[in-house]
Amino acid sequence: MLVLDDVHVHYGKIHALKGVSIEVREGEIVTIIGANGAGKSTTLQTVSGLLRPSSGTITYAGQRIDAMAPSDIVALGLCHTPEGRRIFPELTVDENLSMGAYLRRDRAAIEADRGRAFELFPILAERRTQHGGTLSGGEQQMLAIARSLMSRPKLLMLDEPSLGLAPIIVQQIFQTIARLNQDEGLTILLVEQNAALALRTAHRGYVYETGRVTMEDAASALAADEQVRAAYLGSI
Amino acid sequence: MSSLLTPENLVNALSLGALYALIAVGYTMVYGIIKLINFAHGEIFMLGAFWALMLVGAEQATGINLFVAIVPAMLLCAAVGMSIDWTAYLSLRRRLPLADWMSVALLAILGLGAIAYKLTGDTTHTWHSETAHGVLRWAVIALVPVTMLALSIGEKGGLLGRSLGRVTSDRLSALITAIGMSLILQTLAQLIWGADYRAFPEDAIPAFMNERVGAFDVVGLPVLGKELAIWVTALAMMVALNLLVTRTKIGTAMRACSMDQETAALMGISVDRVIAFTFVVGSAMAAVAGILYAVKVGGNISFRMGYYPGLLAFAAAVLGGIGNVRGAMLGGVLIGFVQGFTGGAFSVPFAVMILVLLVLPRGILGEPQATRA
Numbered sequence: 001m002l003v004l005d006d007v008h009v010h011y012g013k014i015h016a017l018k019g020v021s022i023e024v025r026e027g028e029i030v031t032i033i034g035a036n037g038a039g040k041s042t043t044l045q046t047v048s049g050l051l052r053p054s055s056g057t058i059t060y061a062g063q064r065i066d067a068m069a070p071s072d073i074v075a076l077g078l079c080h081t082p083e084g085r086r087i088f089p090e091l092t093v094d095e096n097l098s099m100g101a102y103l104r105r106d107r108a109a110i111e112a113d114r115g116r117a118f119e120l121f122p123i124l125a126e127r128r129t130q131h132g133g134t135l136s137g138g139e140q141q142m143l144a145i146a147r148s149l150m151s152r153p154k155l156l157m158l159d160e161p162s163l164g165l166a167p168i169i170v171q172q173i174f175q176t177i178a179r180l181n182q183d184e185g186l187t188i189l190l191v192e193q194n195a196a197l198a199l200r201t202a203h204r205g206y207v208y209e210t211g212r213v214t215m216e217d218a219a220s221a222l223a224a225d226e227q228v229r230a231a232y233l234g235s236i
Numbered sequence: 237m238s239s240l241l242t243p244e245n246l247v248n249a250l251s252l253g254a255l256y257a258l259i260a261v262g263y264t265m266v267y268g269i270i271k272l273i274n275f276a277h278g279e280i281f282m283l284g285a286f287w288a289l290m291l292v293g294a295e296q297a298t299g300i301n302l303f304v305a306i307v308p309a310m311l312l313c314a315a316v317g318m319s320i321d322w323t324a325y326l327s328l329r330r331r332l333p334l335a336d337w338m339s340v341a342l343l344a345i346l347g348l349g350a351i352a353y354k355l356t357g358d359t360t361h362t363w364h365s366e367t368a369h370g371v372l373r374w375a376v377i378a379l380v381p382v383t384m385l386a387l388s389i390g391e392k393g394g395l396l397g398r399s400l401g402r403v404t405s406d407r408l409s410a411l412i413t414a415i416g417m418s419l420i421l422q423t424l425a426q427l428i429w430g431a432d433y434r435a436f437p438e439d440a441i442p443a444f445m446n447e448r449v450g451a452f453d454v455v456g457l458p459v460l461g462k463e464l465a466i467w468v469t470a471l472a473m474m475v476a477l478n479l480l481v482t483r484t485k486i487g488t489a490m491r492a493c494s495m496d497q498e499t500a501a502l503m504g505i506s507v508d509r510v511i512a513f514t515f516v517v518g519s520a521m522a523a524v525a526g527i528l529y530a531v532k533v534g535g536n537i538s539f540r541m542g543y544y545p546g547l548l549a550f551a552a553a554v555l556g557g558i559g560n561v562r563g564a565m566l567g568g569v570l571i572g573f574v575q576g577f578t579g580g581a582f583s584v585p586f587a588v589m590i591l592v593l594l595v596l597p598r599g600i601l602g603e604p605q606a607t608r609a
Contacts, residue, residue: 048502074504086499088492098485099492103504151504 001026001187002047002078002155007056007066009039009046016042018211019056024155024189029181031190031198031219033232034208040191041083043208044157047189048080049073060155075103079153083160083191085144089133093124096132096143100150110150117146120176138169145176155187156180162194170194174201195232199223207232240577243457249576250569251463251532254470257568258525259549261477261561262317262518268494268559269514270329271407275414276320277522278546279421284313284523285530285537286429289436297440306527310520316421317519318512322388324417326508328410334390342383346420349376377427380420418542425539435535445531466528473521474565480517481561490514494559544582548575551589557602566600 002024009017017039024030032040045051047058049070058066065073088096097117101110118125121142127135132143141161148156158177162170178201180186192198199205199219207215207228215222222228259281266274291305299305327339349372355361356369445462452459481487492500493510501507529545530537548571556567571585578584592600 050498050501069506070501071504071506074502080502082499082502086496086502088495088499090495091488091492095488095492098488099500099503099505102485102489147503 001061002189003057003059004043004047005057005059007043007046007053007058009042009051010054011042016211017046017053020208020211020213022206022213022216024187026187027181027185028204029177029188029190029202031192031202031205032208033192033195033198033205033222033228035232036193037210038208039211040208041159042211044080044082044159044189044191047073047157048078071103074151074153077152077154078157079148079151079155080157081144081148081159081161083163085137085140087132087135087140087143087147090131092129092131093127093135093143094129096147097150100147103151113150113152117149120149121146138165138173141165141169141173142176145173149180153186155189157189157191159191160193161190162192162197170197177201195228196223196234199233240579245577245579247457247459247463248580249573251466251572252576253569253572254466255525255529255532255545255568256549256552256572257565258470258473258521258528259545260552260556260564260568260571261474262522263550263553264556264558264561264564265490265514265518266511267553268561269490269497269511270325270410272325272410273414273550274320274325274515274518275411275546275550276324276417276421277518278542278549279418279425280313280317280519280542281522281526281529281545282425282537282539282542283316283421284309284526285541286425287312287523288527288530289434289537292440293437294434296437302436302440302442302527302531306524309527310523313519313523313526314516317515317522319384319388320417321512321515323384324413325410326511327387328413329508338383338387338390342379345379346376349379373427377424380424422539422542429539431539433535434537436530436537441531462528462531466532469524469528473524477517477521477561486510486513548582548585551586555589555592555599557599560599560601560603563599563601570600 004020004022007017007020008015020039020043022030022032022043032043034040042051046053047060047065049065049068049072053066056066057064060073060076060078063076065076065078088099091099094114097114098110101113104110123139124143124146127139132140135143145156145158145161161173161177165173174197177188177190181188190198190202199222202219205217205219205222206213207222215225215228217225223233259277262277262280263274266272266277287309288302288305291299291308292302293299323339352363353369353372353376355363356365356372358364442461445460445465447461449459449461449464452464479487481490489500489505489510490513492503492505493507497507500510525545526542530541549568552567552571553564554567555570556563556565571589574585574588575581596602
């Protein structure tokens with residue numbers, strides 16, 4: 001569904017991605033784990049068109065997307081929920097959701113999806129008219145995911161959804177992620193610091209080290225790997 | 237001071253306030269999104285008046301009705317506002333290699349053209365030639381819009397090369413570019429229409445505009461028809477703008493872009509298109525202000541006319557809290573009042589702005605930087 005082939009990205013003189021090749025197949029949850037600064041977020045930003053690869057190709061559903069504008073990439077059904085949630089602080093919860101559906105014209109279906117978002121995260125329904133900036137971190141993460149779902153993505157890219165959240169909220173969010181994948185067949189590319197949690201949720205995983213993919217395997221195999229355990233799972 | 241608190245001054249203050257508010261919202265909306273003071277905004281105000289003058293008829297009312305002329309003048313100004321963004325500011329936001337070279341070429345040709353224009357116009361110089369002088373004048377006049385159009389089409393059509401990722405110019409170069417754009421448009425207007433002060437022909441202005449409105453005599457206010465027209469128009473446009481920004485999808489997208497452009501792009505919002513739309517709306521409002529201003533003061537249409545109202549409206553936008561649309565409306569009215577009640581002084585409004593900013597550094601309605609939880 002999504003294929004990155006030998007993608008290089010430069011930030012000025014910094015060589016952030018040094019030939020990354022990864023693949024996400026339809027219906028999968030794929031996770032990218034690795035240390036800070038390994039290029040995980042850079043990968044997502046490059047796929048969604050915020051950054052341009054200096055070489056290599058990105059193909060989505062058989063179509064080259066590496067030169068496309070972010071808005072055209074969203075239109076293809078590929079939505080990126082950025083790190084740090086990035087809720088529009090002075091828009092209400094409702095307006096934030098409407099922005100997620102910006103490219104859609106089917107008013108009735110949008111309202112139906114809004115209802116579904118409130119079913120998924122009932123707390124958001126209570127906060128409908130509140131400004132996004134007044135929500136708690138967990139509520140903002142739920143809103144960020146709900147907002148992305150409003151674009152009806154076929155592939156959802158989540159960047160650090162557990163960042164800075166209480167364990168109970170993290171659990172709830174990861175349950176929702178797994179449910180979206182199982183019940184609705186949503187394909188998910190997940191970047192996550194919490195490697196243990198990510199590998200429990202995902203089917204397959206890639207391990208990044210300083211801009212390169214160093215390992216790729218089934219999530220359960222990675223979770224059992226000695227090296228991965230030592231480096232990312234905090235146990236020997 | 238008490239002699240300044242006259243009914244005449246109150247009426248004048250209200251009208252000035254309404255006009256400054258109409259201009260100030262353009263400054264503030266553009267600043268809200270691209271954090272740039274668009275100093276060329278005052279020139280849009282000037283162009284609005286000139287285009288209405290051309291459409292109505294320069295000497296006599298031979299053209300279309302003044303009220304009808306407002307619409308095409310708004311559209312023309314909206315187009316200029318948008319092409320200012322596309323030619324001058326967009327290439328600073330997204331570095332496009334070919335656009336840089338085209339801009340350098342344009343400036344070089346403009347500079348050489350200006351020198352040649354000066355030489356051919358100088359009767360004591362051997363290069364003096366009336367024909368060459370005339371040809372050069374029109375060549376320079378044509379060059380700017382043609383290049384702007386070419387750059388706009390080139391950028392929109394992706395003909396100028398691929399944007400090199402997230403490259404943004406620093407804010408100082410954008411600011412200097414804005415000042416340069418303002419001077420280019422002023423010079424262009426002077427080349428086209430000359431340096432004289434013009435006025436709408438008398439027969440173009442409906443009689444009621446210069447008659448007292450009876451209803452206001454009851455409360456002792458000497459209100460002319462044109463003052464009332466300014467108040468009603470400004471109020472209607474402010475209400476419409478407020479609805480646009482708070483109730484519509486594009487208005488919500490404008491606010492979203494002013495908070496976080498990158499995330500807006502991830503929602504599928506075409507940020508450049510939203511920015512262009514912002515220029516369109518602000519420019520159309522400035523065009524109306526320019527026309528009403530020329531009607532109010534009974535003339536003063538010249539290539540310089542955008543300078544002071546533009547600067548005062550900029551002060552109004554800062555006073556109200558730059559980036560805040562309602563703040564700009566409030567600031568415009570306040571600046572208009574200060575100027576109206578001080579007999580049209582230009583210095584006092586700025587002094588008031590400085591004093592207010594000492595107490596409220598973000599302006600009256602300016603909010604502290606939004607925080608993320």
